[in-house]
Amino acid sequence: GAVVSQHPSRVICKSGTSVKIECRSLDFQATTMFWYRQFPKQSLMLMATSNEGSKATYEQGVEKDKFLINHASLTLSTLTVTSAHPEDSSFYICSARDKSGVYGYTFGSGTRLTVV
């Protein structure tokens, strides 16, 4: 079945630095990628949607300049948290969908970001 690989699974960084999270579709072409953020014991909050080769569409309240999303190929999307602050600490999850129209959403295993 469809597999999405997300790396790293855990990362600790210092305040002010940037962190990049990668999401790869291993056996299908991900025409659309979704990036979610999950706070402890809460649901998933959609941050942005990206289509291959075009700019990401951000949800209301999500800072575009802080959360940079790149979807340069059909198998790779990246989320870069720039100038990280402790309040950016969270669990980030990507999801990929192909264009087959079957509405299959495959999720990565998530990245636990801790900013110290």
Next chain:
Amino acid sequence: AQSVAQPEDQVNVAEGNPLTVKCTYSVSGNPYLFWYVQYPNRGLQFLLKYITGDNLVKGSYGFEAEFNKSQTSFHLKKPSALVSDSALYFCAVIGIRVDKLIFGAGTRLAVHP
């Protein structure tokens, strides 16, 4: 606007007993409905989905869900719960013109030996 409600924060069940995790939705047009399970510090695993067809959908690990249009519900069920079913369960919906999955708040299922 589309939305999903999971009215129970937590459901407690004894092992071997049937379980139900509730979900109701609000969407314009025909809904596409999903159930996912999440284990600690992990991503979401797909359980089942309803697109069209039979109202009773069978999914992974013995789970099933019943689509009820009149009650706008899509409750998750399993005839006999296992301790290993203990996890966080999310119901999600997309509308026919929108491709974004909207999640409910999640329900924590605790199955006791």
